Amino acid sequence: MFGVNKKNIILHPQNSLEVNELIDYKIPFKGLGLGEHDYQFHITGKFFEAMQSDTDYNCDFNVDLILTVESNMIILDFEVDGHMIFPCDVCTEEYRQPIKYNHRVIVKQGDEESVDDDIIYISPGEYRIDVSQIIYEDIVLNIPLRRVHPDDKDGNPTCNREALDLIEKYHNQKGTDHRWDALKDLKFDD
Numbered sequence: 001m002f003g004v005n006k007k008n009i010i011l012h013p014q015n016s017l018e019v020n021e022l023i024d025y026k027i028p029f030k031g032l033g034l035g036e037h038d039y040q041f042h043i044t045g046k047f048f049e050a051m052q053s054d055t056d057y058n059c060d061f062n063v064d065l066i067l068t069v070e071s072n073m074i075i076l077d078f079e080v081d082g083h084m085i086f087p088c089d090v091c092t093e094e095y096r097q098p099i100k101y102n103h104r105v106i107v108k109q110g111d112e113e114s115v116d117d118d119i120i121y122i123s124p125g126e127y128r129i130d131v132s133q134i135i136y137e138d139i140v141l142n143i144p145l146r147r148v149h150p151d152d153k154d155g156n157p158t159c160n161r162e163a164l165d166l167i168e169k170y171h172n173q174k175g176t177d178h179r180w181d182a183l184k185d186l187k188f189d190d
Helices: 020-025 045-050 132-141 161-172 178-184
Strands: 026-028 035-044 058-069 074-087 094-109 119-122 128-130
Touching: 035 045, 035 132, 045 058, 045 132, 058 132, 074 132, 094 132
Parallel strands: 094 119
Antiparallel strands: 026 128, 035 058, 058 074, 074 094
């Protein structure tokens, strides 16, 4: 991966009680020289617990961050690669969903409100950046809405075959809803 300033970091939420072992996830940028500084983060379900997520995620991610200090801004380049375990929406059997993406965020000093999600303003007196919220939101936004087993190389579903057979069996059954049977005999005058 990258060679300079590597740190294994567990992220924590903004606005929560700070836990000593999570303080490393706030990256101090004052005193860093101009140029690139590399960080590594390992994210598991404990990260989502620390972020007080409503969902328990079974996941494993590696996040590589290149923090580039320039004279008038800081550039955060995130490279995220990992997976989450989900129940399949079709057969309900758990499967491994790979998630991989890159994201760039520009950090500027100022009191303005940003209208662009990729530009963040921090107050001029701030000396560190908490990247936990950025990573948390990025991972959650990259979770697919439809979670199903991927198809095999021939394009066939890899879902649990027994579950697919049951779905097919009950899908093809033409049954009547007996609650409506009494209405069948009603005759209307035209």
